Amino acid sequence: xxxxxxxxxxxxxxxxxxxxxxxxxxxxxxxxxxxxxxxxxxxxxxxxxxxxxxxxxxxxxxxxxxxxxxxxxxxxxxxxxxxxxxxxxxxxxxxxxxxxxxxxxxxxxxxxxxxxxxxxxxxxxxxxxxxxxxxxx
Amino acid sequence: xxxxxxxxxxxxxxxxxxxxxxxxxxxxxxxxxxxxxxxxxxxxxxxxxxxxxxxxxxxxxxxxxxxxxxxxxxxxxxxxxxxxxxxxxxxxxxxxxxxxxxxxxxxxxxxxxxxxxxxxxxxxxxxxxxxxxxxxxxxxxxxxxxxxxxxxxxxxxxxxxxxxxxxxxxxxxxxxxxxxxxxxxxxxx
Numbered sequence: 001x002x003x004x005x006x007x008x009x010x011x012x013x014x015x016x017x018x019x020x021x022x023x024x025x026x027x028x029x030x031x032x033x034x035x036x037x038x039x040x041x042x043x044x045x046x047x048x049x050x051x052x053x054x055x056x057x058x059x060x061x062x063x064x065x066x067x068x069x070x071x072x073x074x075x076x077x078x079x080x081x082x083x084x085x086x087x088x089x090x091x092x093x094x095x096x097x098x099x100x101x102x103x104x105x106x107x108x109x110x111x112x113x114x115x116x117x118x119x120x121x122x123x124x125x126x127x128x129x130x131x132x133x134x135x136x137x
Numbered sequence: 138x139x140x141x142x143x144x145x146x147x148x149x150x151x152x153x154x155x156x157x158x159x160x161x162x163x164x165x166x167x168x169x170x171x172x173x174x175x176x177x178x179x180x181x182x183x184x185x186x187x188x189x190x191x192x193x194x195x196x197x198x199x200x201x202x203x204x205x206x207x208x209x210x211x212x213x214x215x216x217x218x219x220x221x222x223x224x225x226x227x228x229x230x231x232x233x234x235x236x237x238x239x240x241x242x243x244x245x246x247x248x249x250x251x252x253x254x255x256x257x258x259x260x261x262x263x264x265x266x267x268x269x270x271x272x273x274x275x276x277x278x279x280x281x282x283x284x285x286x287x288x289x290x291x292x293x294x295x296x297x298x299x300x301x302x303x304x305x306x307x308x309x310x311x312x313x314x315x316x317x318x319x320x321x322x323x324x325x326x
Binding site for chain 1 (some may be wrong): 139141142145146149150152153156157159160165168169172175176179182183186187188189190191194195198199202203206207209210213214215218219221223225228229231232233235236239240243244246247248249250251252254256257260261264265268269275276277278281282286289290293296297300301303304307308310311
């Protein structure tokens with residue numbers, strides 16, 4: 001009974017971790033925090049995959065002389081290795097975008113950025129009107 | 138009673154604690170260090186789950202390089218997350234509903250470590266036998282990564298190359314931006 005509860009416990013916590021990551025991504029307005037949320041979501045998905053590949057009593061999939069050794073499933077390990085490295089590339093790209101946004105808007109809070117965009121839009125409209133008026137004269 | 142399962146359960150609960158404190162904190166440096174600790178404990182979990190290659194990649198790349206990237210980005214960014222009053226009801230509600238559905242589905246997942254679950258019956262035994270006979274590398278993960286799925290790994294290199302170029306082109310103009318903005322403001326006035 002306890003063993004089977006333990007068997008499912010990992011899955012439950014991993015799902016809760018995923019949801020915490022998702023909540024940070026969609027609930028927080030700070031762009032840096034959103035990237036951290038994505039990282040947490042990512043790592044929990046990795047955990048889910050690796051947990052599925054585990055065999056009780058097995059060892060790491062490195063071949064030994066002994067033919068009766070049980071190996072854990074190597075396929076999820078390979079997929080996750082690729083995913084970790086690609087994940088760090090996307091994190092770097094996201095951070096570069098955030099740094100660029102900060103240097104243009106002076107803030108990384110979502111509200112400030114959209115407010116700034118609204119002001120820019122009105123400014124553009126005004127200059128457009130002025131230039132049309134000048135041309136008509 | 139399996140001792141590995143107990144260690145796993147403890148470590149994953151530790152990760153839950155770190156994620157909870159990440160939800161509460163607003164200091165950026167604290168956030169970065171907590172994320173690093175989160176990755177490190179994930180690496181520990183990968184070791185107990187027999188994924189040693191994944192564990193050292195996660196420790197080096199997840200806990201090492203991405204922390205350095207975050208710290209480097211921090212130099213350009215504000216140090217505190219601003220406190221705003223905004224409704225978090227809808228995001229929280231949707232996350233809780235989705236989490237409940239996932240937990241409901243988890244009853245259909247195979248128990249951890251069961252050798253007869255479908256994932257272990259197909260393809261994996263072929264790779265383990267083939268690694269010895271066809272390729273001759275004792276580390277099965279390496280032989281799949283570099284030989285069976287070599288094109289996949291090649292694609293991964295292209296992704297990293299593209300990301301590197303994109304980061305360089307994005308960061309090239311950060312210092313010029315401020316001058317441009319000043320010019321733009323003068324033009325508009």
